[in-house]
Amino acid sequence: MSGAGEDGRVDGRERDRDGAGRARSARPRDGLGRPLAYGEDGVARQPEGVVRGPGETVAEAQRLLDAGMPFHAHEVFEDAWKSGPEEDAPLWRGLAQLAVGLTHAARGNSVGGARLLRRGAASLGGVERAYGMDLPGLVRWAGELAHRVEAGAVVDAAREAPRLGGGGGLQ
Numbered sequence: 001m002s003g004a005g006e007d008g009r010v011d012g013r014e015r016d017r018d019g020a021g022r023a024r025s026a027r028p029r030d031g032l033g034r035p036l037a038y039g040e041d042g043v044a045r046q047p048e049g050v051v052r053g054p055g056e057t058v059a060e061a062q063r064l065l066d067a068g069m070p071f072h073a074h075e076v077f078e079d080a081w082k083s084g085p086e087e088d089a090p091l092w093r094g095l096a097q098l099a100v101g102l103t104h105a106a107r108g109n110s111v112g113g114a115r116l117l118r119r120g121a122a123s124l125g126g127v128e129r130a131y132g133m134d135l136p137g138l139v140r141w142a143g144e145l146a147h148r149v150e151a152g153a154v155v156d157a158a159r160e161a162p163r164l165g166g167g168g169g170l171q
Contacts, residue, residue, distance in 0.1 A: 032107055032157065033071025046075040051083045054131040057092070058164050065099070068158030070106065074099035091130065094123030098142055098162070105149045106157035113155070114146040121146075133164050 028042025
């Protein structure tokens with residue numbers, strides 16, 4: 001079993017760190033956020049801590065969802081959750097959970113995918129300010145996808161990506 005030792009090394013390597021010295025894996029990742037081997041081509045990561053307005057957040061997350069990159073969309077929602085007003089936290093947290101649920105479902109983790117889709121949908125249930133998003137449509141989308149995932153559906157993240165604005169639900 002591998003892991004970080006007391007000296008911070010992982011499998012004999014010095015532990016990866018970001019510019020602030022925090023432990024952060026430098027391994028490339030695929031479009032669903034899965035780590036790849038060092039040296040492989042991966043998908044560019046979302047920068048962390050970007051402060052965007054609600055419209056920018058929704059537009060960037062939708063772009064990533066449409067590209068089949070829900071893991072990266074979750075990071076955009078997480079930035080909004082952490083940097084925005086406290087009263088908006090349940091909205092962004094719920095959307096981040098939906099994106100992670102879609103990520104797990106697309107990775108083949110039906111239990112985790114369905115659980116997070118339902119948790120995200122429940123988080124959105126009491127949200128009032130939606131910035132033009134169809135939250136009831138997203139809640140329906142999440143419930144329907146969770147049901148299909150539990151029934152063994154193979155999920156393609158881009159094909160299953162929800163529409164955040166306007167009609168919500170499946171594209």
